[in-house]
Amino acid sequence: MKKSIFTLFSILACSWLFLSSCSCNPENIAKLAFKGMESMMGEGFMPSEEIRAIGDFKGMSVALNSSTVDDHTESTIFLKLENGDPVKLGNQPEVLARNCAEIYLRDFENSENYRQITVQFIQTDPNNPENIAMQEYTFDTKDF
Known part of the structure; x- marks a missing residue:
């Protein structure tokens, strides 16, 4: 469980650093965050x-x-x-x-x-x- 929380925090921190250094489309940013969640929780975790x-x-x-x-x-x-x-x-x-x-x-x-x-x-x-x-x-x- 601690490893999952650490992994999630790492993904979010890396995403924030990446996104703060470029001017990206907010929709693409959300898709990236959802992909990270689904890779941890399982495919289809986010409602369709x-x-x-x-x-x-x-x-x-x-x-x-x-x-x-x-x-x-x-x-x-x-x-x-x-x-x-x-x-x-x-x-x-x-x-x-x-x-x-x-x-x-x-x-x-x-x-x-x-x-x-x-x-x-x-x-x-x-x-x-x-x-x-x-x-x-x-x-x-x-x-x-």
């Missing part, structure tokens, strides 16, 4: 544009959680999808959540290492960013 398009999400992120209690390991993928189109979320957001989970698990090469996936839809009030609404759906990965 296919997921973004399903709900027209403005922000997407992933967190991986694994803990052991009494010789029992709990492992969960948290897929956070922010500020989607309310019309696309529709009357059945659990169906959309299941579709997003299915696409993510299909694309992430290390998904078999996790027991559950939790999809979170987060909506932020544009007039008051402290006002947040969240819907959360959890699925067992073996069901996909």
Whole structure:
């Protein structure tokens, strides 16, 4: 674990030094950073544009959680999808959540290492960013 953190820090530090010494396209910079993350976490770690398009999400992120209690390991993928189109979320957001989970698990090469996936839809009030609404759906990965 310490080696992974050190490797990630090294990648980010080298990227920062490289990028600060030239005038590059910010989109290329982001792609380089994502490639570094995916090489460490596994291909498909970052959510695909296919997921973004399903709900027209403005922000997407992933967190991986694994803990052991009494010789029992709990492992969960948290897929956070922010500020989607309310019309696309529709009357059945659990169906959309299941579709997003299915696409993510299909694309992430290390998904078999996790027991559950939790999809979170987060909506932020544009007039008051402290006002947040969240819907959360959890699925067992073996069901996909």
